[in-house]
Amino acid sequence: MTDQAVQQVADKIFEAHRLGKPCAPVRDLLPEGALDRAYAAQEINTERWLAGGRRLVGRKIGLTSLAVQKQLGVDQPDYGMLFDDMAIPDGWEIGRKQLIQPKVEAEVAFVLERDLDQERLTIADVLRAIAFALPAIEVVDSRIKDWKIGILDTIADNASSGLYVLGATPKKLKDLDLRSAGMVMESAGEPVSVGAGAACLGDPLSAVLWLAKTMARVGRPLKAGDTVMSGALGPMVGVKWGDVVEARISGLGSVRAAFAKEQA
Numbered sequence: 001m002t003d004q005a006v007q008q009v010a011d012k013i014f015e016a017h018r019l020g021k022p023c024a025p026v027r028d029l030l031p032e033g034a035l036d037r038a039y040a041a042q043e044i045n046t047e048r049w050l051a052g053g054r055r056l057v058g059r060k061i062g063l064t065s066l067a068v069q070k071q072l073g074v075d076q077p078d079y080g081m082l083f084d085d086m087a088i089p090d091g092w093e094i095g096r097k098q099l100i101q102p103k104v105e106a107e108v109a110f111v112l113e114r115d116l117d118q119e120r121l122t123i124a125d126v127l128r129a130i131a132f133a134l135p136a137i138e139v140v141d142s143r144i145k146d147w148k149i150g151i152l153d154t155i156a157d158n159a160s161s162g163l164y165v166l167g168a169t170p171k172k173l174k175d176l177d178l179r180s181a182g183m184v185m186e187s188a189g190e191p192v193s194v195g196a197g198a199a200c201l202g203d204p205l206s207a208v209l210w211l212a213k214t215m216a217r218v219g220r221p222l223k224a225g226d227t228v229m230s231g232a233l234g235p236m237v238g239v240k241w242g243d244v245v246e247a248r249i250s251g252l253g254s255v256r257a258a259f260a261k262e263q264a
Contacts (some may be wrong), residue, residue, distance in 0.1 A: 005029050006037050009156050010044035016143035017045075022100055025144050027152040035074075038155035039218070045158065046081050057227055058082035059215060060138065061207050062159040063151075064200045064231030072151040077201065079211055080159025081220075082227055088139075088165045091256045096241060099141045099162050104239055104257060105232035106185045106193060106247035108178060108204040109136035109166055112228070116212040117221035126209050129222075132170035133178070135252040137185075137245060138229050139163040140236060164229055167255035176251045179203040183233040185247040192245070195234025204230040 009026045016023040030037045050056060063069050063077045088094055094102075113131035141162030144153050154160045178197040185193040201207040207230045215221050222228065239245060242261040248254040 003037075006040045007044065009038070009041040010048075013041065013143050013157050014045050014048060016100075020097060020100055022143055022145035025148055025150065025153050026156055027150045030152050034152065035155060038152040041156040042080070042158055049081075049083060055084040056081055056220075057084050057087065057225075058229070059211055059220075059222065059226065060159055060161055060164070060229040061211050061231040062154065064207050072154075074151050077207065077210060077231065078151070078155050078159050079214060080161045082161070082164065082229065086161065086163045087227075088163050088257070090165055090168050091258055093258050093260050094139065094163060095260050096262075099139065101142060101147060102162055102239055102259070103140050103147075103236050104185070104245050105138045105140060105236045106183045106195070106234060106249065107136045107138050107232055108181070108197065108200070108230050108249065108252065109134045109164070110204075110208060110228045110230060111170070112222060112224050112226050115221065115223050117216055117223070119213050119216040121209060121212050121216070123205060123209055126205055126212060127173060129212075129224075130173055130208070132172055133176060133252060134170055135167035135247060135249045135255040136229060137165045137247050137255050137257045138232070139165065139257055164227075165255055165257045166227070167253055169253035171252055178205060178251075181233075181250040181252065183247060183249045185234065185237070185245060187237075187239070187243050187245045192237045193234040195232070197233060199233050200231040204233075207231045
């Protein structure tokens with residue numbers, strides 16, 4: 001199911017992650033547009049990490065912005081895995097050794113109470129499966145030097161996953177209007193990113209539907225208890241060590257990501 005080039009891509013990403021040192025882009029190792037091979041490289045590393053003791057606790061959706069899709073030459077989002085050691089409690093300090101070149105996005109996260117393990121799903125199935133929503137910050141990262149990524153790079157690199165921070169104010173869907181929910185993310189009291197639910201594939205729930213269908217098709221279906229990071233509500237922004245970033249989403253409350261000042 002794999003070939004030498006796919007294995008080479010997976011190995012380069014795995015070593016960059018293990019050593020905490022970015023590597024050169026990997027896209028030139030694969031045929032142009034070979035998304036399936038980039039996902040195959042991602043899957044090799046997913047299996048490696050699971051065998052090494054990491055626990056799969058959810059999925060993330062990337063490239064939910066139509067502008068970013070156009071920039072990378074694709075017409076759909078991508079996905080990555082969420083592991084237990086990527087979850088950071090609200091406001092807890094993030095150490096420098098945990099990341100290489102972090103950036104942040106504000107998102108809506110969902111936690112499931114029912115399996116979504118069939119490909120022929122509807123939005124009604126998604127609504128029934130969600131236990132609650134939370135405000136979230138995704139701390140994205142890249143194993144590719146200087147973020148010089150194309151679509152094959154980010155897919156192979158687990159959709160440029162780093163860490164994620166969930167807020168502590170779970171809300172039921174019946175109390176939310178996620179499509180029109182406004183978002184502002186601040187650092188040192190100054191806005192650094194603004195947006196709304198409509199920026200995420202038109203509605204964060206539509207993004208979850210896409211993900212659930214896709215994960216069922218590729219054999220890693222969403223299960224009860226899984227966390228879903230549904231995609232950015234506004235522009236991704238860079239952070240510096242020592243920053244404290246807070247995101248507020250209408251109806252959901254706030255969440256903070258704190259970056260250590262010293263090596264930790």
